[in-house]
Amino acid sequence: MSESTFCGPVLLRGERVELRPFSIDDAAALIEIIRAGEDFLPDNFPRRLDAERLAWWLNTGVHQPQRSGAAIHLAVLDRESGAFVGTIGLYRVDWTQLTCEVGYGTRPRARRRGYATEALRLISRWALRDCGLHRIELRAATIESVRVAEKAGYVCEGVARGGEREEGVNRDQFVFSLLAADLDRSEAGPPRLVGIGVGPGDPELVTAKAVRILREADVVLVPVMALDEEGRAESVVRAYTGKAERVVFALNDRGGVTGKRAAAWDGAAERVVRAFEEGAHTVAFATIGDPNVYSTFTYLAQSVRERRADVAVETVPGITAMQDLAARSGTVLTEGAESLALVPLTAGVSGFRAALETGDTVVAYKVGSVAAEVVEVLKDAGRLEEAVYGARLGLAGEDVRPAREITGAVPYLSTLIVPGRRTTRGGKL
Ligand SMILES: C[S@@+](CC[C@H](N)C(=O)[O-])C[C@H]1O[C@@H](n2cnc3c(N)ncnc32)[C@H](O)[C@@H]1O
Incomplete structure (x- = not known):
């Protein structure tokens, strides 16, 4: 021309x-x-x-x-x-x-x-x-x-x-x-930070959209506990792209916004901002399950926005652990007019007990340290028999069984489904 x-x-x-x-x-x-x-x-x-x-x-x-x-x-x-x-x-x-x-x-x-x-x-x-x-x-x-x-x-x-x-x-x-x-x-539009849900662990449980963006992104970050350890989302991401870069997160830290956690969010946010400054247009952050369900992505997105208000934050939904456990254990999560409560057990079992009293189906995440107490609560509520438990779904060492068979400590990646009480077909309609 x-x-x-x-x-x-x-x-x-x-x-x-x-x-x-x-x-x-x-x-x-x-x-x-x-x-x-x-x-x-x-x-x-x-x-x-x-x-x-x-x-x-x-x-x-x-x-x-x-x-x-x-x-x-x-x-x-x-x-x-x-x-x-x-x-x-x-x-x-x-x-x-x-x-x-x-x-x-x-x-x-x-x-x-x-x-x-x-x-x-x-x-x-x-x-x-x-x-x-x-x-x-x-x-x-x-x-x-x-x-x-x-x-x-x-x-x-x-x-x-x-x-x-x-x-x-x-x-x-x-x-x-x-x-x-x-x-x-x-x-190309404003710089994009995309939180990508990669499902609970099985690389086949990743959406086509997630795969496309992981491959197209200029930088793909995966949260890990330590730089020399493979992250949970990372193993799934590696099935689709070789460009996963580890960022350290205090994933298991307890006790609210600890110094370790805040420092990890800040460090990861700085990495994202640097990527944009170096010319990246899309930074993808892979997270297990769904990025809008108890995910570190929420805090990362906030920390990045504080530093760069022009960044567009998007998420790609992922299959959650409760959906995967429902499928693997043959459990219907909800039917008819039933409610579904999702309760994290990091702060103890009282919220779980209350949900069993008032709700239909109850799902518990982060069962880890309180597994024995959970079994007692289920027994008291008369709902132990139908409850199912799943650990490390889609990963090596996967363990799916009735909740009554839980013994001893369970891994961090453990989920429990207590289905609503159903008697006849369509009885909850
Ligand atoms: C920080 S939350 C992440 C939730 C995730 N964003 C989701 O949408 O499912 C971690 C909890 O999710 C559940 N979880 C995630 N992946 C799992 C897996 N592969 N097997 C069993 N439970 C899992 C466990 O309850 C675990 O404690």
């Missing part, structure tokens, strides 16, 4: 505006503008109402620099009404350096409606994508113009002191620029 791109018919269409070269048909609108003293037109535009010069400019003057590739002036029209709302142009086009400047003006009556921003986005994209230019410079002297530049994604480089002479005075100009690479970044 080169200056020849300027020679073809140019028509740039956005949602609300249309950009096209001037023609003699614009004469009437321009005469009205000149008469009204609206001054927003390009510098080389005839300022005095001289029909002959205007006709020359519309027929020839405006097109000559376009033909030589030195500049292009376009009229900005409202797409719906066809009304002429402003002008925009590229000038000082240097095809050796692949640089140019951009200038725009909006009719006073059409200001503050987003026309200039949309026109600037359109011409910038066209210049950097279709014409093959590398850099567009924009100089802004008013706050309105600075806002337009920022909204269109231009980056402020500094101030050109006394950069433009206006009414006998040299005024400061904010210098902005947009590079083709900035456009790539802005079109």
